[in-house]
Amino acid sequence: LKIAIPTEIMEGEDRVSATPETVSSMIEEGAEVLVQAGAGEGSFFSDQKYQAAGAEILTDVEKLFAAADLILKVKEPQFNQELDKHEVDLMHAGQYLITFIHPASPGNHQMVKKLAEKGIISLTLDSIPRISKAQAMDTLSSMSTVAGYKGVLMAADILPKFMPMITTGVGMIKPANALVLGTGVAGLQAAATAKRLGAVVHAADIRPEASEQAQSVGSKPLDLEIPEAEAVGEGGYAKELSEKLLEKERGIIAEQIEKFDFLILSALIPGKVAPILITEAMVKKMEPGSVIVDIAIDQGGNCEITEPGKIVKKHGVTIIGTKNIPGMLPKSSTWMFSKNIYKFISHVIEAGKIEIESDDEILSSTLVTDGEKIVHQGALEAMN
Numbered sequence: 001l002k003i004a005i006p007t008e009i010m011e012g013e014d015r016v017s018a019t020p021e022t023v024s025s026m027i028e029e030g031a032e033v034l035v036q037a038g039a040g041e042g043s044f045f046s047d048q049k050y051q052a053a054g055a056e057i058l059t060d061v062e063k064l065f066a067a068a069d070l071i072l073k074v075k076e077p078q079f080n081q082e083l084d085k086h087e088v089d090l091m092h093a094g095q096y097l098i099t100f101i102h103p104a105s106p107g108n109h110q111m112v113k114k115l116a117e118k119g120i121i122s123l124t125l126d127s128i129p130r131i132s133k134a135q136a137m138d139t140l141s142s143m144s145t146v147a148g149y150k151g152v153l154m155a156a157d158i159l160p161k162f163m164p165m166i167t168t169g170v171g172m173i174k175p176a177n178a179l180v181l182g183t184g185v186a187g188l189q190a191a192a193t194a195k196r197l198g199a200v201v202h203a204a205d206i207r208p209e210a211s212e213q214a215q216s217v218g219s220k221p222l223d224l225e226i227p228e229a230e231a232v233g234e235g236g237y238a239k240e241l242s243e244k245l246l247e248k249e250r251g252i253i254a255e256q257i258e259k260f261d262f263l264i265l266s267a268l269i270p271g272k273v274a275p276i277l278i279t280e281a282m283v284k285k286m287e288p289g290s291v292i293v294d295i296a297i298d299q300g301g302n303c304e305i306t307e308p309g310k311i312v313k314k315h316g317v318t319i320i321g322t323k324n325i326p327g328m329l330p331k332s333s334t335w336m337f338s339k340n341i342y343k344f345i346s347h348v349i350e351a352g353k354i355e356i357e358s359d360d361e362i363l364s365s366t367l368v369t370d371g372e373k374i375v376h377q378g379a380l381e382a383m384n
Ligand code: NAD
Pocket: 140, 141, 143, 144, 145, 147, 181, 182, 183, 184, 185, 186, 187, 204, 205, 206, 207, 210, 237, 238, 241, 249, 266, 267, 268, 269, 270, 274, 275, 277, 294, 295, 296, 297, 298, 299, 322, 323, 324, 325, 326
């Protein structure tokens, strides 16, 4: 089985899908691994290290794609400006692709159709179910951990004041006040990071379990007064709130918003557009110099005036809509991502062959194109 590790071509993407350590594990299990020259540079892994781990280094990306049975990537296939060709056009029928595809996202529908036209068997990492059996493969949780941590550092960098309490010769400076909305994986890490930096952290989630976890890392609860039956659905996941309940939630946040120096927004319902929790009117109420980090931007954002991919100042408040925050911490992101994807392929590969069993929950939820057919439920619903 030949596994290819290409260089990521999306602008600013420094992650890579395998490290010398995971390459060596794949080789031990009988695979041949081909790595594109320079693929690990952004994450500080040299070609020499991959070579020492047993990989073959190829400079020609077209040859790399042509030779592989399985391609492992971080980002969905993109248009390669240098070659003037789409990455999907470098692939051939019967080949396997494992990466983040985000197949339900309208911007990716054309690419997913292209994968099917080409007869590629593609699996998307963003649909790995959050079940204990798949925990070690959960790339989304790993990346959310990075986003929560780095999101707080970005806020700290822009805030015009100290994060911790500081005693000076002329008196005491109070610590910054933070509010984290949505304390799932990203929000919980954000709350813990802000606490470690010395901020006074308030946190709110509609799921009581998530609120308790936020308190366990030192944050004070902000009660959103949403009945549990309206907030928690099947499997313990958050439910989409009615517009009336969202309005009530916004009202509760608005009453206190002036006191927060920065907001970390990470509220999300799996597979849905992010709920709007912060309106423009609420931003206007914040102190000038405050900061909002809208981590949920990939699903539209929790603040109605965040601009995707941009850092803007509106009504005196800096609003961060940076996408791909994990890419800003490539070494740790790659370390987690490569281990997650390795665990995933270990689940897929049996005795040197790729086995896709339809009764396997992990595989059936992640399969996007099965040769010429698009089979991903979320993608099919979004395309119709
Ligand atoms: P998660 O599902 O673990 O957490 C989301 C939390 O939001 C849940 O605890 C849920 O109960 C809560 N929630 C839902 N509706 C709410 C509401 N109305 N009010 C308060 N809380 C509510 O998700 P996650 O893995 O932590 O991801 C959170 C966000 O971070 C996602 O939008 C994800 O795409 C984003 N993310 C962004 C980047 C980036 O680079 N920008 C990277 C990784 C993750």
